[in-house]
Amino acid sequence: MVHIYPFKAVRPAPGKAEDIAAVPYDVVNAEEAQEIIGKKPFSFLKISRADALLPDKDPYSREVYDLSRKIFDDYRDKGLLIQDENPALYIYRVHDGDKTYTGIACCADTREYESGEIRRHELTRYDKEEDRTNHIDIINANTGPVVLLHGSHVEIKKILTSATNEKEPDVIITAPNGSRHEIFSITEPEIVERLCQIFVSIPALYIADGHHRCKSAVNVVEKRSKNGIKLPEESHHVLGVIFAEDEVKVHGYSRLLTNLAPLTPDSFLKKISDIAHVTPYGDADKTEFTLTPKIGRKGDHIFHLYLKGIWYECVIPHNPKMNEIQSLDVSVFQEQVLIPFLGITDPRGDPRLQYLGGARPIRDLMTKVDSGEYAVAIAMQPVDVRTVFSIADAGGIMPPKSTWFEPKLLSGLLVHLLE
Incomplete structure (x- = not known):
């Protein structure tokens, strides 16, 4: 009570x-x-x-x-x-x-x-x-x-x-x-x-x-x-x-990377393609707060990548062996992309990784990359509020910057x- x-x-x-x-x-x-x-x-x-x-x-x-x-x-x-x-x-x-x-x-x-x-x-x-x-x-x-x-x-x-x-x-x-x-x-x-x-x-x-x-x-x-x-x-x-x-x-909590060292944009995209199904997204409505998946299905891990003026949809198939926290899109992105490809092990403190949360149109992400301020932007899908409840009920802790209410x-x- x-x-x-x-x-x-x-x-x-x-x-x-x-x-x-x-x-x-x-x-x-x-x-x-x-x-x-x-x-x-x-x-x-x-x-x-x-x-x-x-x-x-x-x-x-x-x-x-x-x-x-x-x-x-x-x-x-x-x-x-x-x-x-x-x-x-x-x-x-x-x-x-x-x-x-x-x-x-x-x-x-x-x-x-x-x-x-x-x-x-x-x-x-x-x-x-x-x-x-x-x-x-x-x-x-x-x-x-x-x-x-x-x-x-x-x-x-x-x-x-x-x-x-x-x-x-x-x-x-x-x-x-x-x-x-x-x-x-x-x-x-x-x-x-x-x-x-x-x-x-x-x-x-x-x-x-x-x-x-x-x-x-x-x-x-x-x-x-x-x-x-x-x-x-x-x-x-x-x-x-x-x-x-x-x-x-x-809302989803977007990620921004200041640089991709030691990778180049092309080699970074290639590495993601090795673990995910990657396809150009096509035209995106710059006023929307999130990108609606085109090929990703419910249960898949989906994120959208903005690199060199192009949006890509990246889909990693669901792994049933993962627990609820491990299967969050932000967890999958951290464990399968940021750590192995870029060596970003501290999502709370690494200066290369920045965040953009809230009801912000995707044009804000595009502007930050197009200006050269950042090398790449990653738009995340929102987490269901019931998932937040379930994790909290189990005493679990979500990764930093998982949700923007x-x-x-x-x-x-x-x-x-x-x-």
């Missing part, structure tokens, strides 16, 4: 959401954050990425986190951010193109991460984990939500549909990518209680996005609980937005205080 909790959200004051809301801290670097802040001086990135304001300082220094806390307190003192008087659940809805995503913003329980009811499918990196641990601890708040998933549930969907049909959103803003983000508060005691009851009957939640934020929230509890100190209940809670499995979209939520619209 899992538990969700209403909370008193800290939110932008009326009319300030558009000025404050920002992209997540981890989708921009310091220079990009600095540029955004220059255009939007009240951007929440000043709180989530204060290192952008101190370019000459170590981004992980205490001075950076103290500045984040100072700006957060200043926003509250000036009334830019205000806290709701009563606990509530919230609906976070995103309209992006022809797709609408609707989830429940609430608090989850860090103790259920430790006991396994909140399940992960990726490893966290120590540097990123330490960064968010310090950020949460010093600011005393979860400033960005963990995106969680549950299996499809008819009654939850019915409640959310009814709640969003019967009232206007508290907030409507447009994100930089053109998606529309809406927040609705659920304050009716009977609805809040029923939703909390339903989740007790759900066996598990799955982290889709925010592995570092979730583990860091757990770290803060451990850090503050040393020497037997009893913490306020709120300190055990972590901000999350929970979506049903059919309310999210999974949509929607991507904005920071600054909902903040949870730990005390």
